[in-house]
Structures are given as C-alpha cells and as structure tokens.
Amino acid sequence: MPTKARAPVTAPLKGRGAASYVPGRYEVATTHAEDDGWDSLQARDDTDPEPHPDTRVHEERARGIVSRNDSPDIGFGQSVNPYRGCEHGCVYCFARPSHAYLNLSPGLDFETRLFAKTNAAERLRAEFSRKGYRCAPIALGINTDAYQPIERRYRITRSLIEVMAECRHPFSLITKNALVTRDLDLLAPLAQQRLATVYFSVTTLDNRLSSKMEPRASAPHARLRAMRALAEAGVPVGVMVAPVIPMINDSELEAILEAAREAGAGAAGYVLLRLPHELKDIWREWLQLHHPERARHVMSLVRQMRGGRDYDSAFGKRMRGEGPFADLVAARFERVRRKLGFGRLPPLDATRFRAPGAEGAGPQGELF
Template sequence: MNTPIKGRGATGRIPGRFETLTTHAVDDGWQAEDGEEFAPRALRTEVRSETARRIISRNTSPDVGFDRSVNPYRGCEHGCSYCFARPTHAYLNLSPGLDFETRLFAKTNAAELLRRELSRPGYVPRPIALGINTDAYQPIERKLGITRQLIEVLHETRHPFSLITKNALIERDIDLLAPLAEQHLVSVHFSVTTLDPHLSARLEPRASAPHARLRAMRRLHEAGIPVGVMVAPVIPWINDAELEAVLEAARDAGARSAGYVLLRLPYEVAPLFRDWLQAHHPQRAEHVMSTLGQLRGGKDYDSRFGKRMRGEGVYAQLLSRRFALASRRLGFNASREQWPWLDCSRFVPPVPPKKASPQGELF
C-alpha cells in the first residue's frame, strides 16, 4: 500500500467488507532487480462478459435528478481513486481497490434487455441516466460498443436520457446524439475535476485529460447538443482552489449548466483514498482528512440525504457560496431555457421481442 502504480488509481487490493478470507502482502526480501523471475507482473485489464437479468436500475434518492439509470459495465478502467462506486465490487467478492479497475464486467445483453424493459405494458417513460455508477465511455467501450448499442435503442424509441462522462470517446456518437438533441431527448454533462493534467493523471489515471474533455464539450456544443459541467468531486486542499477556473473553462467550451459534489468516502473508498493521499500528497493527508471530518460530523462519510453531496459547516457554506457566485457571474443555471427539458411525450414503445416457442418453428 501507499506505493503509486503507474496507470492505476488504487495502490493495492484491499479486501471487501464481505470477505471471509483475506490476504496480506509480505516483503520476503527478494527484489525485482534480483532477476526477472521475481519482478511483479504487469497489471492488465481483464474483461468478462456478463448476462444481466435486468438493465434499468431505479432509485428514490432526493439528491439526484433522476429516478432510473442504466450501467453497461461493472467496474471502471478510469481508476478514479475517489470513485463512490468502488464498494460495489465487494458484492462480487472482488477488491474495491485494484480489482475494480482491472477486472471489469461487460453486460453484453444490455441493449436487448433495454428493448425488452421499454416494451413492457404500462411502462411510463422518464429520463434515463446512462452511465452513473461507472462511466459508459470508459476505454473498453471503444472496442465493445455497448453504450452505442443502448443509445441506438433509445434513438429508435425516442426515449429521453442524459449522460455524464469524463471520456472524450463520446465524440464518436455525435451522429446519434445531435438528432436526439434537436428533439429535446438528450443532455450531456462532463465531469471535470481539475485543469491540471498532472493532478488528473494521479486522480483518474485512465480518463481523458482535462483539455480533451473540454474539447469534446466544445464539439458537442457546436453540434447542438446541450452540455454541462460537474466539478466532482471537490476535494479540500487538493482541487478546491480550481472551482472557479474549471467553471470558467467549461463555460468557454459551451457548457450552460453546472453543478458540484463534495468528495464522498463510503465504505472501502475511505481507506483507499487515505492510501492515495499517502502515496501522492503525504504532507497534506492529515489536513485533507481532518477537513473532511469537519464536514461530516467527525466521520469520514455521512450518508444522510441532503448532506452527503454537500457536507455541512463553515467550509461547506463557503464552497456553496463560491459556487453560487461563480455560477451567477458565468450565467450558469440562470433560466430554464438555457438547459432544455427532456421530452417524454415522443416515446414510442419498441415491438416486444418474440417469445421462443417450445415447439420451435414450422416454417
């Protein structure tokens, strides 16, 4: 632990909270320079196919602006050290650490499932958030194309949806997104944590660099697709000083909506982030965690609705005020017209998939 791994966000494979057997690395004295035989193996990304049973997840959280989402992948190769979704790998008996970013699962039947769920009698359309738990445009999407397949179903059915990503790969799908935007059926937010490429490479090692995200934002905006920015997460004493600069850069790239989220450290994310701090910012580690504790009632995390995204206390109030002032100056969130609503009235249910007959086909 506490040793940076090139191209990865986590510094080790911490056990999940459901593990009954854990292992601990021990230095036996053999060094890699003593011979290739003892050198650590390179960490490669492993992708497994998953046949999902359902694809639309629902929630009742008042902290988010959607009640349903679709995630084409489990795990995320971006490797963001702070990712709130890391604990979900514990349910698979895998580590929320390195396993989360190196052992991925692709829901290869996602488009088929989405078509089936949208065709159910009585289905009432509401905007779907695409790629919330893990990024729908993470690097493996370039080869697998599951996100594009999902968008094709949403395009066919005129179903409204939103996207949030930190990968410029979304530019590939402008041909689908632009016509949908003309009908008020899609909106896109980019997560921009910092404008410093060196800090970004440490925080989110396999995500697109900040300038690439801003370039993609500009290209989508020029194609008529409404784009916004999420400064997420804001980390005290790491990237919080950049709040106004990120908002201004996004505004110049075409963003018309903005938001922010304070760093969240649920379950295994807290020890993972502590390790990241010790590996990259050991001098600030204690100060960062102390400030987070002040924001969360003395704890690493407070899961209460209304508090978990913003925190409370003097620092939280100052951050909220800074965001409000910058947003007003830059014209973010000023009117409904600036951020188009998503139109649910255009939805056309797909033809239900034909059930296979146990007797087979006669002709």
C-alpha cells in the same frame, strides 16, 4: 474466500488509481503481510500487485438493465449502466465499493476486472416493450462511466443509444471521456428532439494531478474540447466539478467553471468528496503516496465537512457536506455560477416515446 495478501504499499502503480487490493467488506477472511525480520517482504509474492496489472473484461448477460431509485437528492429515477467496474481508475470514485458485491477488491480489481453487459440493448428493448412501462428520462452511465476505454471495442453504450433513438426515449449521460464525440451522429439529432443531454465531469485542469487521480480518463483539455464539439453540434452540455476535495483541487473551482462555460456548458453543479465503505482506505492510501505532507490536513477538513466522520451518507448531506468549509465551497460555487450565467439544461421530453413495434417506432432513421 480470503483476499490477496497486502504488503505495505510504498509506491503508486503507473496508469492505475488504486495501488493495492483493498479487501471488500464482505470478505470472510483477509491476509496481511508482515516482515519477519528476514526481509521476507523484499521477495515478491504471487499475490502482490504486478507493476503493470492488466485489464481483463468478463462478458456477461444481464437479466435486467434498468435500475430505479427514489433518493431525494438525486435528480433521476432510472439509470442504465453498460459496465461494472471502470478502467478510468479514478481513485475517488464512489462506485468502487460496489465491486465488493462480486467478491472483488474495490481497489485494483475495480479498475482491472471489468464486466461488460453484452446483451444490454436487448434487455433495454425488452424493458421498453414491457406492458405498463412508463417513460421517464434515463441516466446513462451513472455508477461507472458509459464511455470508459473498453467502450471503443464493445460499443454497448452506442447500442443503447440506438435503442433509445428507435423508441424516442429521453436520456442524459455524464462522462469524463472524449469518446462521447464518436456518437455525435446520434446525439445531435436526438438533442434537437429534446431527447438527450450530456454532462462532463471535470475534476481538475492540471494534467499532472489528473494523471494521478484519474489515470485512464481523458485529459482535462480533451474533455473541454469534447464539450465544445457537442455544444457546437447543438447538444445541451453541462459540467460537474466532482469531486471537490479540500487542499487538493478545491482551489480550481472557479477556473474549472470558467473553462467549461467558455467551452459551451450551459449548466453546472458540484459534489464534495464522498468516502463510503472501503473507499476511505483507498483514498488514504493514495494521499500517503502522492501528498504525504498534507494527508492529515486533508482528512481533517473532510471530517469537518462530515460531522466529524470520514463520511455521512444522510440524504441532503452526502453531496454537499456541512460546516464552515462546505459552506464556503457552496458560496463560492453560487457566486461564480451567477457571474458566469449558468442556468439549467432544457428539460427532456418524455411525450415522444413509442414502445418497440408500436406505430411510429420504426427504424432509427424514422426519428429524423
């Protein structure tokens, strides 16, 4: 079916990262609005974005909940995503193109048409009960943030952590939402058993830039405050400066790492801006709306880091890039990492796992 018509975008939408319904790559037909000389584009079309598009959540029952990968440049083999789509609206999110599989726009639909896997805990318990299941750490909330705003209502992430607590299953999570502190009553005792670690994604310390790039994520100072709360409760925490974007936030690399270290982060990493599939169009649109004076320069540097293209998906290059600018970022990161004494988070312990119903895998309270 054809996507919504796209008129020329002239202004950002308050509270949203994307500004239009960028069509997905699997659309059979798309429509594009053109002015016929009679100011036809001045009249509002039913398919144009609303000034304040609402968020709609579709509840779904997942058939499976654990995803597996063997990518050599990713440090986990299993992951669980409680939601599809993400209301944080991060304009740079590498997961946006996944909405194309749903015949939805990786642009505005990704952050306004969300899917909640209401039976996630049930499916996770079933996976742990499966004969022959081999315990390995699970990364929670990788494709989209497990603590995005709708988690306050649905509490699916908390229910998943409760299952992992019941079964003593190790997991890590990465988030940019201070809502994670709500679950300290679970995370702190699990961390004492070497069953949980948390990374915070911090893109900028500038509230104004954050509100444009990641409009519904927690403000930078709120993330640092949450990081400190977890660290003081004994939860191992790390920081990911992600993504690093030339001429937008790359100058903040050292400051972000220093602030995170002061807030209790024990490990650090970074990822360069990635622009797979439709994301390159969404990103260019954002640049033209917010930084038109430097848009060409930003994209020139991006292509220099990607072998002359907008993106290179090759393992080993997609996270770190190549070329002089990428090498400079790597050198700066390594210098400040050593200076601040960042190390590694404690390894997670998979030997404590007990399948549901097995001896020693009783109610959650028995873990503590």
